Amino acid sequence: MKIELAVLFGGRSVEHEVSVISALQAMENLDKEKYSVHPVYIAKTGEMYTGNALRTMSSYLNISEMLAECRQVTFVPEGGNVYLRTLSESRREKPIRIDVAFPITHGTNVEDGALQGYLKTVGVPFVGPDVLASAVGMDKYVMKTMLRDGGFPVLDCVRLMRGEKTDDMTHRVEEKMAYPVIVKPVNLGSSVGISKASDKESLENALENAFTYADIILVEPAITKLREINCSVVGDAYEASASECEEPFMEDEILSYENKYMDGGKGGKQGGSKGMASLKRKIPADISPEMRNQIRTMAVEAFRYLGMSGVSRIDFMIDCETDTLYINEFNTIPGSLAFYLWEPLGTPYTKLLDTVISLAIKRSRQEEDILFSFDTNLLAMSAHSGTKGAKSVKKV
Numbered sequence: 001m002k003i004e005l006a007v008l009f010g011g012r013s014v015e016h017e018v019s020v021i022s023a024l025q026a027m028e029n030l031d032k033e034k035y036s037v038h039p040v041y042i043a044k045t046g047e048m049y050t051g052n053a054l055r056t057m058s059s060y061l062n063i064s065e066m067l068a069e070c071r072q073v074t075f076v077p078e079g080g081n082v083y084l085r086t087l088s089e090s091r092r093e094k095p096i097r098i099d100v101a102f103p104i105t106h107g108t109n110v111e112d113g114a115l116q117g118y119l120k121t122v123g124v125p126f127v128g129p130d131v132l133a134s135a136v137g138m139d140k141y142v143m144k145t146m147l148r149d150g151g152f153p154v155l156d157c158v159r160l161m162r163g164e165k166t167d168d169m170t171h172r173v174e175e176k177m178a179y180p181v182i183v184k185p186v187n188l189g190s191s192v193g194i195s196k197a198s199d200k201e202s203l204e205n206a207l208e209n210a211f212t213y214a215d216i217i218l219v220e221p222a223i224t225k226l227r228e229i230n231c232s233v234v235g236d237a238y239e240a241s242a243s244e245c246e247e248p249f250m251e252d253e254i255l256s257y258e259n260k261y262m263d264g265g266k267g268g269k270q271g272g273s274k275g276m277a278s279l280k281r282k283i284p285a286d287i288s289p290e291m292r293n294q295i296r297t298m299a300v301e302a303f304r305y306l307g308m309s310g311v312s313r314i315d316f317m318i319d320c321e322t323d324t325l326y327i328n329e330f331n332t333i334p335g336s337l338a339f340y341l342w343e344p345l346g347t348p349y350t351k352l353l354d355t356v357i358s359l360a361i362k363r364s365r366q367e368e369d370i371l372f373s374f375d376t377n378l379l380a381m382s383a384h385s386g387t388k389g390a391k392s393v394k395k396v
């Protein structure tokens with residue numbers, strides 16, 4: 001019997017469009033013998049739709065026309081299963097049972113634990129990290145703090161909140177680190193809101209810019225002689241393995257949204273329909289076997305330490321002046337699901353997708369085991385002893 005798979009994408013996120021590209025690529029590569037695929041597009045309004053038009057890239061040129069051909073749906077738990085149910089009364093269609101949900105979503109609201117919490121509440125197994133690991137992976141400050149606690153190398157940083165006086169903020173930064181510094185929103189991706197500052201005045205501007213995108217921002221020392229190396233990890237907290245390493249190349253000082261998705265960035269030919277897979281990069285990265293080994297080992301250890309699941313991409317920075325390696329960030333649902341880092345090791349995209357889907361099923365079975373072992377039938381006991389029993393209920 002085929003697995004009924006809902007592929008979720010889009011969402012209320014600045015990386016909405018990138019997610020559409022990633023999801024369409026993945027749907028093309030899913031094994032049709034194993035899965036019945038149901039695309040679920042989350043519009044920027046938060047409404048969810050399903051329909052065949054969602055599978056074609058050209059449909060997205062006119063979204064309202066596309067959605068008129070689709071059905072608005074929602075996930076509904078019923079009798080131990082979860083169904084995708086049509087909302088419109090006039091077009092009641094048979095609800096579709098969903099065995100596994102596969103969020104191929106990037107950014108706020110959809111990669112940060114919010115969507116994962118929704119899927120968990122509804123009760124459908126889902127691919128990728130659980131609620132907490134998703135939230136940790138999205139918040140650059142929390143992630144760094146945890147990694148530092150685990151003994152992993154990360155850059156120092158200062159965390160600033162909207163509402164603090166600008167003078168206090170710049171003072172806190174200058175107290176802790178020297179210029180140049182990098183200013184970034186804690187919870188965005190794709191280089192949105194990120195800029196470099198080399199003195200107090202440019203720091204004030206960079207802060208103002210970052211605060212237009214987020215309430216909490218992070219400032220860290222800028223590495224001037226920087227090499228960036230990325231490595232993907234697939235697995236879960238119990239068992240994980242590392243992909244080939246890549247070195248992405250930037251045209252601007254900061255690897256920008258245009259560099260990442262617009263096929264070569266400014267001046268390059270436009271049309272980023274290949275998403276992250278189209279970025280200028282070198283695979284395998286031109287690094288020593290020792291460095292490759294160190295990065296791949298550290299990527300796996302950090303992935304397991306943070307309790308990740310599915311496919312992540314871990315981005316490293318090398319300070320070439322001091323020859324020091326740092327973990328920069330985790331992408332818990334990376335662009336193009338980082339398939340292009342697995343192909344060089346002989347793992348086709350279809351196989352990668354199978355692996356992450358089976359990890360979702362494995363986790364949901366493990367969770368069921370835990371839940372059943374805690375089934376104490378408390379309510380039945382309370383029914384016998386009346387409400388006074390409630391006084392002694394302890395939440396452990």
Ligand SMILES: Nc1ncnc2c1ncn2[C@@H]1O[C@H](COP(=O)(O)OP(=O)(O)O)[C@@H](O)[C@H]1O
Binds near residue numbers: 192194224255328
């Ligand atoms: N400390 C730093 N020093 C120098 N460049 C940096 C630093 N942090 C980030 N960058 C540059 O900015 C880019 C985006 O930063 P990153 O932390 O990866 O955020 P995002 O989540 O938006 O990808 C990086 O790919 C790198 O080019």
Ligand SMILES: [Mg+2]
Binds near residue numbers: 191
């Ligand atoms: Mg990055």
